[in-house]
Amino acid sequence: MFTRRQFLSHVSAASGIVATGSLWTEDDIVPATSVPLHHAGKVKSIIFYYCKGGPSQAHTFDKPRSVKDPALHPFSFSKSGQSGLEISDVFPALQNVADDLCLIRSGYGALATHNEGGIHIFTSASKLGASLGAWMLHGLGSGNRSLPGHVLLTGRAEGDNWALSDGEVLGGARSVGAGGLPPSLQAQVVRDLERPIANLDSRMSPAEQSRWLTELGELNSVFSKRHPHVPDIDARTESFLAAQRMQTAAPEAFDLSKEISNPSIRKRYGLDPQPTRSTGTKLLLARRLVERGVRFVLVPSMEVPNLEGGSGSWDTHTPTQVRGLIPNLATACDQPLAGLITDLKERGLLDQTLVVWGGEMGRGGPGHMNHNGSAFTWWMAGGGVRPGFAYGSTDEQGFTAVENPIHVRDLHATILWMCGLDYRQLNYNGVGLDTTCKVAKDIIG
Numbered sequence: 001m002f003t004r005r006q007f008l009s010h011v012s013a014a015s016g017i018v019a020t021g022s023l024w025t026e027d028d029i030v031p032a033t034s035v036p037l038h039h040a041g042k043v044k045s046i047i048f049y050y051c052k053g054g055p056s057q058a059h060t061f062d063k064p065r066s067v068k069d070p071a072l073h074p075f076s077f078s079k080s081g082q083s084g085l086e087i088s089d090v091f092p093a094l095q096n097v098a099d100d101l102c103l104i105r106s107g108y109g110a111l112a113t114h115n116e117g118g119i120h121i122f123t124s125a126s127k128l129g130a131s132l133g134a135w136m137l138h139g140l141g142s143g144n145r146s147l148p149g150h151v152l153l154t155g156r157a158e159g160d161n162w163a164l165s166d167g168e169v170l171g172g173a174r175s176v177g178a179g180g181l182p183p184s185l186q187a188q189v190v191r192d193l194e195r196p197i198a199n200l201d202s203r204m205s206p207a208e209q210s211r212w213l214t215e216l217g218e219l220n221s222v223f224s225k226r227h228p229h230v231p232d233i234d235a236r237t238e239s240f241l242a243a244q245r246m247q248t249a250a251p252e253a254f255d256l257s258k259e260i261s262n263p264s265i266r267k268r269y270g271l272d273p274q275p276t277r278s279t280g281t282k283l284l285l286a287r288r289l290v291e292r293g294v295r296f297v298l299v300p301s302m303e304v305p306n307l308e309g310g311s312g313s314w315d316t317h318t319p320t321q322v323r324g325l326i327p328n329l330a331t332a333c334d335q336p337l338a339g340l341i342t343d344l345k346e347r348g349l350l351d352q353t354l355v356v357w358g359g360e361m362g363r364g365g366p367g368h369m370n371h372n373g374s375a376f377t378w379w380m381a382g383g384g385v386r387p388g389f390a391y392g393s394t395d396e397q398g399f400t401a402v403e404n405p406i407h408v409r410d411l412h413a414t415i416l417w418m419c420g421l422d423y424r425q426l427n428y429n430g431v432g433l434d435t436t437c438k439v440a441k442d443i444i445g
Contacts, residue, residue, distance in 0.1 A: 037140075041420020042384035044143060044352040045290035046136065047283070047340065049333055050300045051359035052170055053315030054110075054117070057377035057398060058368040059326050060088050062105045064398035072367035074323055083388025090330035093338035099388040100341050100350070100381045102443050106392025106401035107378055109408040110361040112371035114315070117360035118170030123179060124409040124434065130179030132412055133296030137185045138428060139421040143293025146249035148188035150296045151289060152176050155193045157281040162274035163332070164311045166191065167300035170360055176298060180431030187298060193281060253292050259284060268339035275328065278302065280336040287343055290353050304328040314359055317369045333357075341381050354383030354418060364399040374400045378411065383418050386445040406440050413437035418444060 058064045063077040063086050077086045081098035094101070111117040123129035130138070133150040142149045154166040169175045176187035259265050269284045270276030279299070286297040303313050308324035316322050337357065344350040362376030363369060375394045381387070392404035406414075413423040413433065423433040 037420030038422035038425050039417075039420055041418055042351055043354045043415070043419040044140070045294060046133070046296050046354045046356060046383075046415070047286045047290060048133075048296070048298045048356040048358075049279075049283070049337060050169060050298060051314045051329070051333075051357065052118075052168065052301050053114070053313035054359045054361035054363060054371060054376070055314040055329075056316060056322070056326070056363035056368045057105065057375060057394070058363065059316075059322060060091070060330070060377065061103050061379060062375075062377045062394060062398055063088070064368075064394070064396065066396040068397075069367060072319055072322065072369075075326070081388060085388060085390055088330070090327050091334045093335045097338045097341050097381070100345070102380045102385045102387060103390040104378045104380070104392060104406060104411070104440075104443065105390055105394060106403060106405045107358075107362070107376040107408070107411065108374050108401040108405050110373040110376055112361050112373040114170045114360065114371075116171070117371075117373070118172075118175045120171075121358075121360040121408055122169070122171065122175040123177075124412045125179070128174060128177075128179055130181045130185070130431065131176050131187070132415065133176065133187055133298065134178045134181050134185035135412075135416060135426060135433070136419055136421070137295045138181050139416065139426055140295055140419060143295055144249070147253055147289070147292060147294055149294055150176075150185060150187045151286075151294055152187040152189045152298045152300075153193075153282045153285060154189065154300065155191050155278075155282075156302070157193055157271075157278040160274060160278045163278050163302040163304060165303040167278075167302040169298065169300050181428050187296075193278075193285070249292070253288055254285065256281070256284060256288070259288070265343075268335075268343060270335040270339065275304070275331045276333075276335050279332050280339065283336045283340045287340060287347075287349075291347070291349065301329060301333065304332055316363070319367065319369075322367070322369070344382060350382035351384065352382075354385065354415065355381040356415075368398065372399065380443070384445055385418065386443050389443065391440065391443045404440070404442070407437075409434045409437045410440060414440045414443065417441075 058073065059075055067073050075088045075090050077088050078095060080087045080095035083099050085098045085101060085103060087095050087098055111120045122131045137149040154168060156163050156166055178185040260271055266272055269280035271280045282299045286299060289297050301314065303311050304325065305311050305328060306321065306324035307327060308320045312321055312325045314329055316325050341355060344353050356378060358378030362372045364372030364375060375398060392401060392406060394400060395402050416423050417439045423437050424435055426433055
């Protein structure tokens, strides 16, 4: 029998256990399922496609009623589906699933600077706060204790020579962090789609690992009895056990080989064309993760080539950027998102999975080129949201939310409500959400 110190010295060399255990960095492990809901909610998982830079609502999903300079608005809009939702023609595939979309055209309260706006749009707090994914995981608990419950997917698919970045969330770790909640609720970042989680392979056999972990539990049990004032020992033991479980669960969850050998899946997610390859791969992976109980998957947009020279993100300030970037940015996500919605529906998962599209702010001023926190558009699909519906509206120019304005914090409260979580009852060691939030129940079907 080893002493506890000897055991930890030996097990620290076992790459498949301790390194992966860093996924659970907090002494409080995410609880298992069966966390009681505050009320009936349909959403069990969220897939959020984040448009880095702040997409122009007037060129995508909120056509302004008054346009002074048509040259700055080169894209037409079409009434789509039986619902007749007006959607920009840069999204032909999403036009085909318009009857599944709920357009939120009256968002406001965003911070009109990028990093601060990124933190704010994901935490609804201008100062350090917990991200939406962290709150969801805290409230619902883990849907699969062998996988991280909150995941940020970056990276590019193999063979992608088109995208010019891996994708990132403005605001960095604070945007996807746990704030005042246990750090175990922060997003697990996946940067390499070929080897998504490092250090899963162990030099020990499964039998050896089980023996080591049994002895660790026994040693920690003795230590806990001697030192009852140190409450984190059992949680640390669980983090090792969780890492061991992940050695089996993660490779299977991230293995796309069978999926991508299916021609219909390749077409549905756009896995062959260069512009959609990486986004399609990540959204397909996101679907596999939510199928297996992962709560929140965040997929950020990537920088793309500008048709008129250069490259960039949704941060379009000039006519050249509008004309050259928006078509490519839309192409990158259009077919993959439409394919995701269709796939979830066919698998019976759309009712319990909420798909979200949006950025950290909108656009305003002449030509919709300036940063704008007074109007932005998001859309949602699935999860019990009202389909084929446009909520709220902006003024004639599309610069300010005027009908049914919905603040950033109200969007968070509404999303959490659809998960069965009442923002007024979410609290951890005195950390909670803004109690002035309002749930936009009109968007809930």
